[in-house]
Amino acid sequence: MSETADMLAASAAQIFKRGGWDQIADAGLHRLLLPEDLGGAGDAYEDAVAVATQVGVHALATPLLETMAANWCLAKAGLNVDDLPCGLVLPEGDFLNGRLFCTKPFTVPKDIGRAVIVLGSDIAVMDSFSNQTTASMSLDGIPARQFMPTTEGLDLAELASLPAETPSPVLILALLKAAAMAGAMDAVLELTVDYANTRKQFGRAIGQFQAMQHMIAQLSGDVVAAAACVQHAARALQGPHGDWAVAAAKGFTSEAAGSVAAMAHQVHGAIGFTEDFVLQRYTKCLWTWREDAGSESAWYDLLGSAALRGGSAGLWPAIVEGASL
C-alpha cells in the first residue's frame, strides 16, 4: 500500500470508530474517487480500497461504498454531486421515456435521498421513492425498500451517459465491496486467533488442538488471498483488463466469505452465536456484501465465459495479463 493509502486507512479507522455519516462526510471520504476540484483524488482506486477495507475492519453498516461509487458515476457523467448518502443500483431492464423498466426486483437503503441507477453506460438519478415499495432488510440490518418490476416503470429525475472508456460502475462497487470483505475477514481472523488462544477446554487452549489449528490456518489462507487480490485489482483497474482482476477479486472474496464465516463460527462455539459477541456483526456483513455488486456466481460466470471464448491458447495469457470480460 502507498503512504497516502496508509494514512487514509488510519484516519478512516478513527472516523469509523465514532461512526456517523456526518463525520464521514466532513472528512470527505464519500468524495474520494472524484476529481480534485470536487474534493477527491482522481480515480484513486488504491486509496478507496484502503478506506473500504476499514469499513470491513469495523463491520460498519454504512452506505459509504455505494455513495463513493455513485458519486464517481455522477461526476463522470457531469451531474451534480452532494454530501448525502446515495444508493447505487445495478438493475436489469431498460430506460424508456425517462422511466426505468426493470425486469427483476431491486433494493435501495431506506435512509438515502437519492440513488444512481446504472444500465450499461447510461445512468439516471432517482430521487422520489414512491409507495410501490415493500420493506426489505439486509442481513447486516440496514432497512431498505424493495422495488418490484411494474408495467408503468419508475420515475427518474435525471438521465445522462458515462463517457466512452469509463470503467463500468459495477467494477467500482465490486472492488470496494471486495475490499470491505477483505477487511472484515482480517478482523475475523484476529478474533479467531485470540479466542483460540484464550478459550480453554480439556485443560488447554483450544488453539492447541490440531483440528483447530488446521482450520484456522486454512482460514488465514483465504484472508491473505483476499487482501492480495483486492490490492492487485485496485492497481489493475488503472490499466487494460482491470475487469478481469476485479472479477477474480469479487468472485474469490464472495466465495471465501462463506467459508471464512463458517470456520470462524466453528472455532468460537456457542459464544459466537450470541448477539452480544462481536463475531456475528462481521459474519452478517460478509453474508451481505458477498451478494452486493455480483456474487461469486455472477463473476465466475463472466470469467468462465471469457476463458472459454479465448480458447486453449488464450488461457495462460488471461491468467497473466487478464482478458476482456
Added chain:
Amino acid sequence: MTRFLLQPPDLPPALEPLRRDVRAFIARARDAGWFTPRCHGWMAFDADFSKRLGAAGYIGMTFPKAWGGHGRSFFERYVVNEEMLAAGAPVGFHWIADRQSGPQIIKHGTDELRKKVIPGIVRGEICFAIGMSEPDAGSDLAGIRSKATKVDGGWKLEGRKVWTTNGHRAHYMIALFRTAPLDEKKRHAGMTQFVVDLSSPGITRRPIRDMSGGEDFSESTYDDVFVPDSHVLGQAGEGWALVTGELAYERSGPERFLSNLPLLAAAVPGLAQQDGDAVRYETGRLMARLSILRQMSLAVAGKLEAGEQPNVEAALVKDMGNALEQQMPGILRRIDQRRPDLGVEGYESLLAEALLQAPSITLRGGTPEILRGIIARGLGLR
C-alpha cells in the same frame, strides 16, 4: 496475532520483452519437436532440453555473475519458469538445481564448491537431487538416521535416503545427515547438509517405480562414502537452519499451482462446446484462483528478492496452490463427460495422467498437515 501480507508487486515493464522472448523460444521448441506439452513439466526429466535452456541463458538467472550466473532478478526468473510450466515444457532436469540447490551453494558453500558446480548448473548440465527423506523420516525430518562421521579431510556417510526425485540420475545431492546423535530435547540440533557427488564409491541407487509407471524418484544407500570438507554447507551441525532456509524457495513457486495448467488448456475447446452454468462457473472459479495464486506467489518472489525469509507465506501458497491443482481433475470430471484414457492423445490422456499424479501433489515438498502446523504457529497459536 502475527499478520501475513502478500502484496502483489508492480512488475517492471522490462519483463515484457523477456516474456516475449521466452514465448518465442517455447514456440520454436514445440515446432521443432523438442517437447510435447505435458502436466507436471517440472517433474519431466530431459537433459537435452535443459542444455538448450542453459544455452539460451534461462538457468541460474538469479545467480551472481561472479559465480557464473546471470545476475538477474527473481521476477525475471519467475517469468521464464512460469512460461515453461504453462507450456508444459520438460524442465525437470535442472529445476531443483536452479530453484534451491544452486542458491543454497552460493549462500552456504565453499568457493571451491561454487566453482565446481555453479557454472555447470547454469549451462543446464548438472542435475541436483534433495536428500532429506528416509524410510523412517518423512514429515518428521529430525528423525533421520543416516549419519556422517568426521574423518581426516572430510566425512564418512552411512545410511539410506528414499523418495529422492531424480536421485538415480542426478550428479549431486544436497543431503541431510546426522553429525551428532539425536538428542530428544534438541531434536533439530546435530544435522549437517552435504553436497554429495553421487558417483562416489559406496553409493548404490535404484529408481522406484511410482503408481503412474514413472521412475522419477529413487532410493539410495551410503556405505562408507567419503565427502570432502569442502562439500559441507554452512557449519557442521547447523543443517536444520539451512534446510528451513531452502523452504521458501521450494514452496512458493509457480510449480505449486500451475502443474495441471496444460490439462485445463486442453479441456477448454470441449468445455466451450458444452457450455452451461456449471461449466462457466467452475472454469471461472479455476481462472480466478489461478490468477490470484499467481499474484500471491509473485509477492513471495518479491520478498525473496528483498532478502526476507517468507516461510509461512510460502507454506500458504503451497497449501492453497496444491489444493487447487489436486482438485482440478476432479472438477473437470464433474463438468465434462469425457473418460480419462491413457491411450487417447490430448485431453483424455492428460486427464488420466493428472489423476494418477494427483496423490503426490500434497506429499512432495511437505504435506498440508505439516504446512498448516507451520502457518498456525506463525499466526501465534500456542
